[in-house]
Amino acid sequence: MSETMTLVSPIITPADLPAPRTTTEPYRIVMVCTGNICRSAMAEVVLIDRLTAAGVPTDGADGVLVTSAGVSDEELGNPVDRRARRVLANHGYGVGASPTDRACAGAIATHHAHRLSDRELADADLLLAMTCGHHREMTRRAERLGLDASRIRMFRELDPHALAQRQELAEGAGACYSLDVPDPWYGTVEDFVETLEVVERVSDALTPALVELAAGSSPDGR
Numbered sequence: 001m002s003e004t005m006t007l008v009s010p011i012i013t014p015a016d017l018p019a020p021r022t023t024t025e026p027y028r029i030v031m032v033c034t035g036n037i038c039r040s041a042m043a044e045v046v047l048i049d050r051l052t053a054a055g056v057p058t059d060g061a062d063g064v065l066v067t068s069a070g071v072s073d074e075e076l077g078n079p080v081d082r083r084a085r086r087v088l089a090n091h092g093y094g095v096g097a098s099p100t101d102r103a104c105a106g107a108i109a110t111h112h113a114h115r116l117s118d119r120e121l122a123d124a125d126l127l128l129a130m131t132c133g134h135h136r137e138m139t140r141r142a143e144r145l146g147l148d149a150s151r152i153r154m155f156r157e158l159d160p161h162a163l164a165q166r167q168e169l170a171e172g173a174g175a176c177y178s179l180d181v182p183d184p185w186y187g188t189v190e191d192f193v194e195t196l197e198v199v200e201r202v203s204d205a206l207t208p209a210l211v212e213l214a215a216g217s218s219p220d221g222r
Helices: 039-053 082-090 099-109 118-123 132-145 160-170 189-215
Strands: 027-033 064-070 126-129 152-154
Touching (some): 027 132, 027 189, 039 064, 039 082, 039 189, 082 099, 082 189, 126 132, 132 152
Parallel strands (some): 126 152
C-alpha cells in the first residue's frame, strides 16, 4: 500500500523540524524502537555524542534533551543490549575521559528500557520512529490522546542515503516500510555495526539543525 508522508529536504534545517513546544525548556527528542535496548538506545547515545561535541547541553537544563523508549514493555528495565554496547565501545563511544565520552558513558550506564509513556509522547518536540510500525503505533496513540502527530517522524527520513525512498514517499509512490531500520537483535554483531552506521549518518545530518535551533538562530526566527 502506498503512503504519502511529509519529508524533510536533503539538507536539514530547523525549519524541517517541529517547532519547539516552549522556549523555556530543552528541545525534547525521543528515539523509539520496539524494546528500547538496541536501535533507539544506540541512537540516543550517538546523538548525545554529536550534540555534546558541538557544545549543545544535553543534561536537560536547556539545549536538547535526548532520550529513548520502546513501543512495548517486553524489555522493561533491561540495559542496552550487550552487542550494542560492544559495538558502541569499539567505535569509541563512552570510553574516554572527555565531557563527550562521559555524557555517552552516563547514557549507557543509566539506561533502563521502558515503554513510551503518554507523558513522554505529550512532552516530546520530536519523536523518531525506527520503523513504519513504530510510527503507526505512536500516531494512533497521539491521535487518541488529542496530540500533534506531526511531531512523529521516521528516523531515516533524515538519512542522506535514503534520498530515493524519501522521494518516492513524497510522491506517494512508496511505502514507509522502505525507511525501516532493521532490528539487529535477530542478527550478528555485524548487523549492529550496520545499525550504528545508519544512526551515525542520521545524527550527523540532524546535529547542525539542532545546534542552530538550540541557539535560537534559525532563519525563520524560531
